[in-house]
Amino acid sequence: MAQENWDHGWERLLWKQKSYPDNFVPKSFLSSLRQNPNFRPYTYLQLVISACAITQHLSTIIIFLDVFARLYDGALDARILIWASVLSFGVGFASASLLDLRTDHIASLTGSKAKTVKSSILVFLALMSLSPVLRTLTAATSSDSIWALSACLFVLNALLADYTALQPELHRHRRLTSVLSMNAAISSAVVLASRLPSDLAVFALLLMAIQLFALFPPLRRRLQTCPVLVQILITTALGGSSLALTLPLSTPATILITVSFIFVTFVAPGVLVWAQKYKNEIRGTWDPAVPKINNAATFS
């Protein structure tokens, strides 16, 4: 057979006796190669909206540190903080219920409501009894070690936190995907709280830490499914309050935080969009197949 016919009769089978040699490469080779088949290009605005979640999380950390600094100096009364925490717990609970109503998942509410109330009372009482012990926990360690430890744990928390949005259909099967980040934040809070002078201050700080790091992140994830305007409003509120709280304490810190917020929200998405042009994903018929998992809700 002539060499021109080799292309015509080429098959990707080595066990068949063919006229062409085994190492013959036809022109149609790699015709099934696809470049970037699943490529959906990011848009800048979409990325900015998604980055709002990161900004919200970082601002909660900043707010927490500001409150701690004020408690440490004695500028803030612990009782005010306790009342603020309780109020914010109420507000958060109410908004969570509102969101649930909107997505029509009422059936599981009553059981989980009682469970929530029970666990919150349990945590409240446990914190109250552990506060005296926690106050003198790190009395022997020097302050520098405590600041360093706390900083490491907060960095861990920010890195490992879950910034994705929570699909409303899946919220019943919600799992806490980033246990380690929440645990790191709570440990950091405990370690910082042990520096405070009075039992009540310890209790107040820990209560606020639980609100900010354990109860707020799931709420934030549900809020990410809300319309864009609500998200922008919440982001600006949180960012603004964190900056306002930091300003009286130290100006360089405020400037640093502002710069980092702007970077995270506006500059980083731009960089990501610019880097898209280097994306080169190769897929072909030789890759393992990607299963398409249908959601249970689409089966009717």
Added chain:
Amino acid sequence: MRQQDTSTVFWPIDLLPCSGFCYGWDSDPICVAGIVQADTKDAAEKILSVAQNDPHWLALWDHRAKSAVVLGHCSVSDRREVIVRLGHVTLNPLNPGNGQPRTVVHYQRPKRDAMRFYSLDSRELDILYSQIVIPSTSPLYQKSVEVLEQDFTRPLLASPFDNETLNQINAAYSLANIVSRTALGNIENIGALHSSPSVQSGSRATTTDLECNGRHLRRMKLLLFAIYHLLSNLLITVEQIDVRAEQARFMYNHVPAIRSNENSSSIDSISRYIKFYNCVWLVLNDIIIGVAFGSFLCENSLLLSQLLDYYAQSYLVNSIRQGLMWLNNWPAGLKLNTELSEFYCHTFIGTISIWGHVLQNAAPYYPSILWIVGAMGCCGMTMIVSLLSDLLNILTLHIYLCYCLSTAAFSLELSLSASLWNLFRGKRYNVLRNRLDSWDYDMDQLLLGTILFVLVAFLYPTVLVYYALFAITYLAIILVQAVLDTVSALLNHFPLFALMLRVKDPMRLPGFIRARGTVQKQLV
């Protein structure tokens, strides 16, 4: 009986060569026992069969084993060369040259009446009589041997030695004696030998079973035994009494056997003889040393008790108290948690002070206690040593208590921190699968668990330090007790008799067998 075509002949080296018929056993290695001077083969066979019916021989030799037969003819030439004709083979056993069809092994016949014998290993002389050894005549042993022989995967030893040959070698001298006596015609003397003793199978049953006439008695017996075992675990003195009682029972059981068996000829009785006299010697040694040391203790009891009181107070009470106070004040720059450290310190100092008071109140009784300990020396040095060990245990009871407390706290802390660390990472230990699984904890579990984890992690150094202090103290006490235990074990079980036999007459103390090749081929 047709002689088998074997390749090894055992020839006794201490046999004076003369002309006659040689006899022995014609099993796989031919074992020659001696030479009988007779004119014809029939006469030799007659003498041999009469000898084997001798009651002394029958007592020594197992009925089921092979009996001896006439093997061949032996003649001495003028040049003092011995020529032996075994069946169709001629060989010179004393100087076997090259090219001989058979391998000749020279062996020395062990003199049975001097209690010498060979053995393949040293298990025959088990000095530790408290071990349970199955005698080789029991049906259990035979059954196990039968079962083991069916195993075709065990390695076959290619040596010509086995138990049968060993028995034959051991019995060769006695057989030669009996045959020569028979040949000299002293048949009536053989019959007048003292009656052979029946082979006593080991010691009597270990537990003296009372005639339990009712369940009441049986229950009380069980209760007594339970208390006895409990006490012997707690107090070393009771254990020592137990050992002594066992020794006494052993000796009592064997006295008639040893006394009547002067001419002991079975391997079992020889080893029992050695055990018995070893036991007797050890006990006598013990009592002598005990009386000496005990009298020393009794005479100086006042001075020794003063010393004891002083050292008990200073080491057992005061130094521990000082150690605890040192730990309380940031020892060696280690920063411990103040509240927890205070709590530990107060608790332990309280315990130790109470014990200090107890010791102070008991101090006037020390002289009489020491005098009693010395008086018990007449029961042996081991009794004194075990009483001293018990006294040490009682005096340091407070340290043991504190050690238990701090160990419990430490182990609890370790297990708690392990499971909380798993919670920190969001994992849980699955007992069914023996592995770590990811697990979806509840929110309140997570929160409380994390707070507790930080708490436990910061309290760890304090707990560790207090545990280390008491662990090291208790270790020192255990070392002293171990030394005392070693001394008492040496006094109880040292094989003095065997050592003396080794020096005096090594042939009575069998070990392994080694053959030395004199001509080209090596045998074993």
